Amino acid sequence: MSYSLVWFKRDLRWQDHAALAQAAAIGPVRCIYVIEPELWLQPDCALQHYEFLRESLQVLDAHLRTMGGCVEIHTGELPEVLTRLWREAPFSGLYSHEETGNGFTYARDLKVGAWCQANGVIWREFVQFGVVRRLKNRNQWQGEWEKHMASPTQEFESLTFWRSPSPEPFVMYAPGHLRHNPPLRQMGGRKHALETLHSFLNARSLGYRGGISSPLSAPDACSRLSVYLAYGCISMREVVQQTRAHIAQLPPLASRHRAGLTAFTSRLYWHCHFIQKLESEPAIEWRNMHRGYDGLREQDFDFEKFEALKDARTGWPMVDACVTMLRETGWLNFRMRAMLVSVAAYPLWLHWRPVGEWLATQFLDYEPGIHWSQLQMQSGTSGINTTRVYNPIKQAQDHDPKGIFVRRWLPAMRHIPNTWLFEPWKMPVELQHSVGIKVGFELATPIVDLATATRESKHKLHTLRKTTEVRQGKEAVVEKHASRKTTPRTTKAKPINTNSDQQLGFNF
Numbered sequence: 274m275s276y277s278l279v280w281f282k283r284d285l286r287w288q289d290h291a292a293l294a295q296a297a298a299i300g301p302v303r304c305i306y307v308i309e310p311e312l313w314l315q316p317d318c319a320l321q322h323y324e325f326l327r328e329s330l331q332v333l334d335a336h337l338r339t340m341g342g343c344v345e346i347h348t349g350e351l352p353e354v355l356t357r358l359w360r361e362a363p364f365s366g367l368y369s370h371e372e373t374g375n376g377f378t379y380a381r382d383l384k385v386g387a388w389c390q391a392n393g394v395i396w397r398e399f400v401q402f403g404v405v406r407r408l409k410n411r412n413q414w415q416g417e418w419e420k421h422m423a424s425p426t427q428e429f430e431s432l433t434f435w436r437s438p439s440p441e442p443f444v445m446y447a448p449g450h451l452r453h454n455p456p457l458r459q460m461g462g463r464k465h466a467l468e469t470l471h472s473f474l475n476a477r478s479l480g481y482r483g484g485i486s487s488p489l490s491a492p493d494a495c496s497r498l499s500v501y502l503a504y505g506c507i508s509m510r511e512v513v514q515q516t517r518a519h520i521a522q523l524p525p526l527a528s529r530h531r532a533g534l535t536a537f538t539s540r541l542y543w544h545c546h547f548i549q550k551l552e553s554e555p556a557i558e559w560r561n562m563h564r565g566y567d568g569l570r571e572q573d574f575d576f577e578k579f580e581a582l583k584d585a586r587t588g589w590p591m592v593d594a595c596v597t598m599l600r601e602t603g604w605l606n607f608r609m610r611a612m613l614v615s616v617a618a619y620p621l622w623l624h625w626r627p628v629g630e631w632l633a634t635q636f637l638d639y640e641p642g643i644h645w646s647q648l649q650m651q652s653g654t655s656g657i658n659t660t661r662v663y664n665p666i667k668q669a670q671d672h673d674p675k676g677i678f679v680r681r682w683l684p685a686m687r688h689i690p691n692t693w694l695f696e697p698w699k700m701p702v703e704l705q706h707s708v709g710i711k712v713g714f715e716l717a718t719p720i721v722d723l724a725t726a727t728r729e730s731k732h733k734l735h736t737l738r739k740t741t742e743v744r745q746g747k748e749a750v751v752e753k754h755a756s757r758k759t760t761p762r763t764t765k766a767k768p769i770n771t772n773s774d775q776q777l778g779f780n781f
């Protein structure tokens with residue numbers, strides 16, 4: 274009996290799974306996940322990604338077992354695994370979702386395509402998000418996104434499996450070289466994805482407007498769906514449709530809630546918009562989106578500054594607290610991610626690629642398309658975005674005025690009186706002595722003078738930006754990558770009050 278091979282990748286769900294639904298409509302299916310040793314050797318991989326994947330696969334496997342099947346876990350490079358399975362029992366077709374991943378997965382997909390061609394196998398790939406393969410023109414993109422999100426979810430009517438699952442329990446061992454698994458990270462699996470979506474729609478999204486900028490309120494106010502979208506435990510279409518349905522049934526007076534959920538829906542659009550950039554130009558993972566910026570920072574990379582940033586020793590409490598929180602939880606809100614990259618790119622003058630590799634291992638929700646586009650945007654090398662430089666002292670004053678956040682993640686800051694909260698290095702030595710803290714020991718002193726270093730870096734960037742070559746190159750980037758989205762004007766929301774209980778809601 275022949276069967277269709279369903280290849281799971283970062284789409285670890287059974288509902289709204291086009292590949293599974295289409296394969297099931299034809300006949301028996303055989304579901305596989307392939308652990309690719311080369312993939313896990315890439316510099317953007319971490320143990321937390323593997324463990325999250327394992328948890329999600331375990332849930333998927335358990336669900337399929339209730340229907341008489343399972344997910345088989347195979348190890349090896351794709352062509353070799355496909356050959357093995359084919360020799361065991363030839364399959365009638367290969368079914369999977371399209372993936373816009375890193376350079377490795379791009380090259381691997383080319384090899385899979387070649388294998389299918391050589392073996393006369395039809396490989397059917399299905400759209401996973403609002404990302405368009407072989408997009409000719411960005412002008413139609415928004416319409417395509419809307420069409421995909423409004424279309425019905427893809428569900429199977431019945432599911433038959435090629436053979437019964439082996440009775441052995443689900444086991445997946447992590448490769449020994451992988452490091453970094455934050456103790457407070459989110460857990461994998463569809464159940465957690467659905468709980469996160471529902472707690473957000475029903476309660477937490479009330480704080481979305483005004484709550485997403487501060488690292489104090491953001492862990493609860495933000496949806497926290499990024500990692501579930503990145504691993505496909507829930508589909509983007511499910512999130513969009515359930516959010517729209519939720520908005521539709523809100524009472525007329527729930528304007529704040531409605532505004533929050535509308536802003537959230539825009540971000541779901543941005544998710545695909547950013548991934549589309551990498552889909553259209555895979556090279557932006559390594560090289561500047563605007564080639565006119567080549568050479569801007571490459572020669573000046575200062576490893577000591579980079580190490581200080583990674584070790585939470587820059588001396589700016591807000592930066593060091595964010596690095597610590599990220600290390601412990603695998604997550605940070607957008608503004609604080611942007612601030613970290615901005616500090617790396619401007620006062621520390623670090624090239625975005627090594628910084629991005631490090632952050633990729635730190636972010637549980639690492640999604641190459643969003644990640645590399647944002648890294649370039651925040652470092653000023655996309656060529657189409659205005660320079661946004663985040664001052665870490667001002668960010669602390671605006672978003673953590675009472676020092677709750679920095680004291681939480683940097684224990685030494687608990688000794689610092691409020692007067693010196695934002696610039697503890699300026700505290701008189703006698704006072705340091707009396708509170709039992711020596712700046713430069715328990716707390717780092719800033720590794721560069723913030724104002725001078727930022728001014729110099731902006732000057733270098735703006736000087737290059739004014740050259741004819743860079744000005745002329747901008748058009749092509751706009752044509753290929755810029756958003757055509759028209760967004761209605763919204764009024765700025767007041768920040769909500771935050772208290773320490775609220776931050777504990779997400780367990781950190």
Ligand SMILES: Cc1cc2nc3c(=O)[nH]c(=O)nc-3n(C[C@H](O)[C@H](O)[C@H](O)COP(=O)(O)OP(=O)(O)OC[C@H]3O[C@@H](n4cnc5c(N)ncnc54)[C@H](O)[C@@H]3O)c2cc1C
Pocket residue numbers: 485495496497498499500502503537540541542543544545547605606607608610611614636638639640641643644647648651
């Ligand atoms: C330097 C940098 C790197 C980033 N790397 C990633 C990454 O690897 N993976 C990732 O999912 N997000 C990334 N982001 C975007 C954003 O910070 C996260 O999506 C967000 O913090 C995740 O939390 P949430 O799901 O609670 O977000 P919410 O605010 O609830 O947003 C809902 C969803 O919209 C999408 N989204 C939100 N903000 C953005 C944005 N600015 N651009 C694109 N999509 C967005 C995400 O899918 C997110 O889950 C990055 C941002 C920066 C500045």
